[in-house]
Amino acid sequence: MTAASIAEEPQAAASRLDSAHGALLGLALGDALGMPTQSMSPTEIAEDYGSIERLVDAGPRQRIAHGMRAGSITDDTEQALLLAQLLIDGDGHVDERAFASALINWERAMEAKGSLDLLGPSTKQAVQRILDGVPASESGRFGSTNGAAMRVAPIGIAVVPDDLDAFVDAVVEASAVTHNTSLGIASASAIGAAVSAGIQGGSIQDAVDTALAAARVGERRGHWVAGGSIAARGAWARDLLRATPVSEHATVLRDVIGTSVASQESVVATLALVAVSTDPWQTLCIAAELGGDTDTIAAMAGAVLGAVHGTELWPADAIECVNSVNSLDLVPIARQLLELRVR
Structure with missing residues (x-):
């Protein structure tokens, strides 16, 4: 090993840590930007908030996150951090029974606080099946929405993308308890691999290309369910948005690609948004204005863009707000996930 390579090692490690921290920050920032607009229509968003350019309080017509302060995160970030801790505790592996129990406890805690920010449809059904006595290995056989993709960023930090079959194995381990379907696993594989x-x-471009390749592997896993291929739709949406004037991006995302909780819409929309991004913060603001599953689209996009760009392009005031409001300390989590990556 040369003196130059020895000198580069700490620099490379610092760069990886900044990317990992940037991914977790991007996830939280996108989630918080989309918190006040989630499940609202574009018209309601425009009337209540105007143009989304910064973190804002939940408005009068926000039902799920009613009364939440600007900068508050939702289930997207909370479940991602829950998964991160399980990965760290499990030395890179996720115990399905422990994950199921953690999700059940998380929702009960939310209900106790009077929150309406509860489990998504696929995750809710899986948790109910677990409560009904169905084994965790079978509980996610109907989960095809974006719940696994929204929380998968820690896998992207902890696992290298060099061997996509092995990478998808890790995604399956983290997803099967709630989303053990071809669509659920393909969508989580795409977002996780883009982060990685x-x-x-x-x-x-590397991130999106890797996402599409991982989705092709992931769609061969789990229980098959009908729906457009994440890989095929992702490539189509990327090319479509690249060929569309910037002024029409939001319209195409809403009306042609879709922004619902369906993986074939929100995850595909995220990949297209990331592919044309020139300003990460502005990309997240656009996502927050789209209508539909805004917090999840912005969170997934933020995780990928943060991994690519690191922390530098996220606004300092927004970072301070999100960290303060939610009592977040993400650097130690990023560092521990990276320790799993280099093993």
């Missing part, structure tokens, strides 16, 4: 490519030093 960013941590590896890849560009936006």
Whole structure:
């Protein structure tokens, strides 16, 4: 090993940590930007908030996050951090029974606080099946929405994308308890692999290309369910948005690609948004204005863009707000996930 390579090692490690921290920050920032607009229509969003350019309080017509302060995160970030801790505690593996129990406890805690920010449809059904005595290995056989993809960023930080079959194995372990379907696993594989490519030093194009390749592997896993291929739709949406004038991006995302909780819409919309991003913060603001599952789209996009760009392009005041409001300390989590990556 040369003196130059020895000198580069700490620099490379610092860069990876910044990317991992950037991914977790991007996840939380996107989640918080979309918190006040989630499940609202574009018209309601425009009337209540105007243009989303910063973190804002939940408005009068926000039902799920009613009364939440600007900068508050939702289930997207909370479940991702829950998964991160399980990965760390399990030395890189996720115990399905422990994950099921953690999800049940999380929702009960939310209900006790009077929160309406509860489990998504696929995760809720899986948790109910667990409560009914169905084994955790079978509980996620109907989960095809974006719940596994929204929380998968820690897998992207902890696992390298060099062997996509092995990478998808890790995604399956973290997803099967709630989303053990071809669509659920393909969508989580796509977002997780995009994050991992960013941590590896890849560009936006590298991240999206890796996402599509991982989705092709992931769609062969789990229980098959009907629906458009995440890989095929992702490539189509990326090319469509690239060929569309910037002024029409939001319209195409809403009306042609879709922004619902369906993986074939929200995850595909996220990949398209990331592929054309030139300003990460502005990308998240656009996502927050789309209508539909805004917090999840912005959270997934933020995780990928943060992995690619690191922390530098996230606004300092927004970082301070999100960290303060939610009592977040993400650097130690990022560091522990990276320790799993280099083993």
